[in-house]
């Protein structure tokens with residue numbers, strides 16, 4: 001039974017100007033940033049944090065809500081579903097984004113709160129806090145890590161096509177071009193589950 005939707009933040013709920021290639025170039029790595037950060041010494045971690053925080057706080061202050069985001073979140077509330085936010089972004093920039101767009105979630109996990117996606121642990125944390133099982137959840141995101149994380153934890157997955165889509169191979173349960181269609185998919189799931 002679908003009871004909770006777990007959302008990625010950047011380029012899923014908000015269009016952010018975060019340019020990961022530029023951030024990686026400034027750090028001087030080709031690896032995913034948080035994985036690089038985890039492998040270096042504390043001084044280098046502080047340098048990475050400074051670069052990342054600068055880019056993230058600027059992007060958070062300027063980001064726009066994705067088309068259909070407000071309608072989808074309102075729909076979930078009316079339908080009695082829980083919602084969670086799971087991001088590799090920092091707590092500080094998540095706070096900025098949530099305040100800027102007056103968004104609220106039952107659980108918010110930033111990178112300080114758990115191992116990052118695609119690790120399935122943050123989904124387990126969300127489920128424990130809400131008293132749910134992963135099978136009760138739908139993970140919604142625009143990137144491979146969102147889908148891998150959901151699948152590893154045992155949620156259903158929905159991919160919202162974003163600018164990175166062509167660069168990875170994923171097999172989500174659902175794939176849609178926007179959050180408007182995501183809302184229709186969720187409405188269909190709820191209708192099917194409510195049939196006797």
Ligand SMILES: [Mg+2]
Pocket residue numbers: 008009010011012141142143
């Ligand atoms: Mg994303």
